[in-house]
Amino acid sequence: MRAKNRLTAGFLKSPPVGKHCDGAGLWLVQREDGGAQWVLRVTVHGRRREMGLGGYPSLGLAEARKIAGRWRDVAAAGRDPVKEREKEERAARREDISLAILTADAFEARKAELKGDGTAGRWLSPLTLHVLPKLGKLPVTDLDQRDIRDTLAPLWHTKADTARKALNRLSIVLKHAAALGLDVDLQATDKAKALLGKSRHVAKNIPAMAWADVPGFYASLEEPTPTHLALRLLILTGVRSNPLRHIRLDQIEGDVWTVPADAMKGRKGATEAFRVALSREALRVIDLARPHARNGFLFPNNQQGVISDMTLSRHMERRGLEARPHGFRTSLRTWLAEATDAPHEVAEAMLAHVVDGGVVRAYRRTDFLEQRRKLAERWADHVTGGAGQVVKLAGAR
Template identity: 65%
Template structure:
């Protein structure tokens, strides 16, 4: 028998792209340092099969080993573990008829299409918050346009985008129910849309904290928790929440943070990693975050994986703050424009935006790293009160 348990949890997290054997047929296929999938290789009736066991790092090494053990036991009985799993799924489907059950099954079927396997909850949350509380216990065959209209009418105008997403997700759930062989009215969502009428809504930008208020808020983040440290690094660097959430030890070297290209949004046409210069304050935050590190990730979730997309937003809303974490990018950009003479190209690059067309970018060989380093240091000095400006206390008097 081949040796098993060759991998370690920490070692698996540090591996780059490639295929790595744990032994006994369990393999880790990594597409990059951050993500991958677990695969169980088995030969059944003379034919080699590869059975997916879930994504990495959402499925831990110990969980993958347990799944592999169960599949191996099935194979040793002369059965195909993949077919047996599919058979179990079909048997479970027979009991699906409530909307809540169908919705969960539809979500599971679409996870692979969603960013991060839908872990952030954006796909499912419109259903969970605005549809399932009222319709979740109803058989999908009983749901009609009147039920849908009455469910969504309270938010149809006040939360227009959310309501549209909820209606879209509900439509997909009904189509999923039809694919399961259930008798559903596939036209019910469109008929409900006609009954609800045209929405009265103006799109609103994500609320951004005025840059003059940022130092006071930054000084309120003092307890050293994962959430507060993540917010501090987000404010200091001006990056989006995804790179913060998936910040990994091997991305940091000296005073530069290299964000993998697949975590950088909004840089159309760019396939290279994005380098962020770290101010002295940012390096101190990274050092403090290392105390919470798990599997190399600086901002781990409570039980597994990394903190969710809503964690930082919840901290702000719990404090009665109407602004959003993403808005700190605007705070940084507005401060840059209002208080410095930073060139446009440097300021835009500092928040991860691309500047100019593809031809212009091809001839421009710089990412303005040193100019951005000066800018980030000045921003850090401003929000920490080292620039000589008065820092007000956060909160109501």
Template identity: 65%
Template sequence: MTRALNKLTAAQVKNATPGKYSDGGGLWLHRREDGGAQWFLRVTVHGRRREMGLGSLTYVSLKEAREQADKWRRLARAGKDPIKERERERRLAAREDHTLASIAEEAFEARKAELKGDGKAGRWFSPLELHVLPKIGRVPIEEIDQRDIKNTLAPIWHTKADTARKAMNRLGIVMRHAAAMGLDVDIQATEKAKALLGKSRHKSKHVPALPWQDVPAFYATLDEGSVTHLALRLLILTAARSSEIRFIRLSEIEGDTWVIPAERMKAAKEHRVPLSGEAQDIIERAKPFERDGFLFPSIRKGVISDATMSRLMERRGMEARPHGFRSSFRTWCAEATEVPREVAETALAHVVGGSVERAYRRTDYLDQRRALMEQWAEHVTRVSHTIVIAGLSKNAE
């Protein structure tokens, strides 16, 4: 019986000419015309013949081929398909490489081109990195279900609703990425987790804003000529986001227009900001502080932080924050001007209208916005403002 199973010798295998040679029990060696050789095994499972490769002779010796053949023949006798079983074993072995953390990194890399600045700021990945991966990052993604996700996000679902929503959104993207890779994942797991978590009890709060009537009095106190004061003045005059102001470069100023590149915009689209006479004066006054092309550098390196401007207002006992001046401007547009909605929204770099409407409306209303920003500057710089705001005097800082 042993001889029937082990027909070949090492010498015969080494010196075999092109053709097929049986070692017995379904194990064959196929020597090709090009000199290469391959082991394969033939077994019968449920009346159906199956043929599976066992590897190249270059890497698999006669002894190793017989050991593999014994293993797969035993499975075939037990009624199991050796080819399917091998695939199952490979998937199990590969699971260590298919953890949630590794697939999340792959998904992030795949999406970088769609993200502002290639996602270098970390805002896309941070909800996962801070609240998900520390808990289930090492779990094979194919094993993750709605209960895992629910238990992971439950602690922040009602207290940090926006962060939890972003983390859930990113998880959904990662699960779909894994499915595209051919992994056996439940792409509905995040939706099921939402059902288990229920509606968030968290009530969103708007960023506190200074009433537009009170902006001139605050603006007048920013008269020290420091980087922080000048940055806040330009932020108010342009109704821009704080990140757009903080990272402004002199190279982006083209005469009386500030052109913000797409990679620095929230909507990932270039935005032109008309500069009023007052805004241009602020830029001239800030030029002596310029470093590495940045108009508002920090004391040490890089640019001033968002906290720098916020803390100035906080020290003065104000609830309002820098981002709130965008709301101040928009409310002023609605209550004190007759500017069309589309012009006001474009001034804030908001997307206006549906995709079809935008396809036909190919204007950014630059001329109309230029007049609007001059009007806003006139309001902001009024010196005859009579409203007295507690805590807004220069001595309050």
């Protein structure tokens, strides 16, 4: 056995900078700034482990030797002292493994991949509004399917989409807790879903305007305000509200607007941006909006951000319209089906929908930009009051 108790109280009154061995893996590390730290080095299953025991002189020599002896015994028994200490700390602070704490930790771990949801807080809202007020203080290791069922039952048949999102988020939190080494039931959400039964909620599509009525609404957007101009460009391009509201001047080159991959919903893990063919009318709208641009954004709000989705929706609501901004995508897609002979894959590409399997897409390396450019011009002709004749694409099957 290696010699122990090499250090003395006299030496510790003024130890030089460096590492000083007390024996059997216990070291005092004296820093240049005057501080010092006790460190224990042990070997577990052939793997060297190092753990800090505390600072000196708050932790004296005798106490450091006592603590070191305890963790050496743990290592001798074949257990990792670092992990054992972590388990003890978690057990001593039960509130640190509450569902609320683990939810916040899981959110931080995945926030970077959540696109706009990370900053807008929509990922968290199903839990913060409907789950954490009732279960937030519960240790995540105690959470079971009955807790989840009782919490989500009031939503299951009335707000099914919210309840489904809450279940999905809870599953992610439980997997995160399991990855941290906590003993959780990873099937709790699936069991809760089985207990809740089939939802009676019938999903409703977002109200859309008939494509024949779009020109009349477009003509009413005559003022060059950010709201009117944003709605015009939304109609003309068929994109979703989020990339439209966050459009930047540096994303526009010529008659092409390149939407970053991470802004495209439904393209998780996508590495390619999406190109939007801009019609002459769309370019005119962009030019009208340029005087409003700030910090690179074409449609800024009065603070530091961009125009909100609610601003666009409320404008239509105040006009007494049932349709909502997102519904213009449906208007465009229906027009493509009823008033053009565009192939299915081209029509779907107009709305940035992902079609076919990954293998097919890997070999079909086109985004149909030129075909979409022609359709964008015809759609612009329609919404600005042009003729509604059937559009034919050259070479279309």
